[in-house]
Amino acid sequence: MSKHSNPAPRERIRSTQRQHYSVLQLDITGVPQSWISQQDAAGHMATDSVAWVDGAEPLAVMRGGFNAITGRQSTLEIYPIVALRGAAAVNLFEVPPVFSSAKCFRRDLFRCGFCSEQFAESELTIDHIVPASRGGKLSFMNGISACSFCNSRKRDRTPEEASMPLVFLPYVPSRFEDFILAGRNIRGDVHEWLASRLPKGSRLS
């Protein structure tokens, strides 16, 4: 953490807000690997594991020790995108994105798949398109955002049986989309970096 001796109140607020942004960790070829904390990014930088960085400007400048000879304090600029040296252990492009309700709501832009109305996250549920009682699994292809009214009206029926056709279709997010859906606090430049790599026709682009 940066240690300002006497920060102005406004400065303090700004630097606190900045600390919430996550860092997008890539492998050396630019494939997203995970969201990491700024502290973890600083650790990679300190051990010289970072091949290159990207982003409009640093998320934070961390201050280290004083050089005994020059008397200058070392600083570490934490960029929002860091690519680590070495090959990634896992090729995430071959791993399907893991389902979560929060990601599904964002994929569906917080709209109910039956009435198309937009809701707050707390008012949305996940509907099993093929009901769980019929063996329908919770997945990106069988899950759709639904308001509680529509969800309880549909009950354990398929959309066809309930005469409630889907107003949009579910899909499995691409790897880059998955990172947008999973990110809690994505700064504008990092969002742009990911969005520019989305497949054509993505709902998020």
Ligand SMILES: [Zn+2]
């Ligand atoms: Zn609805």
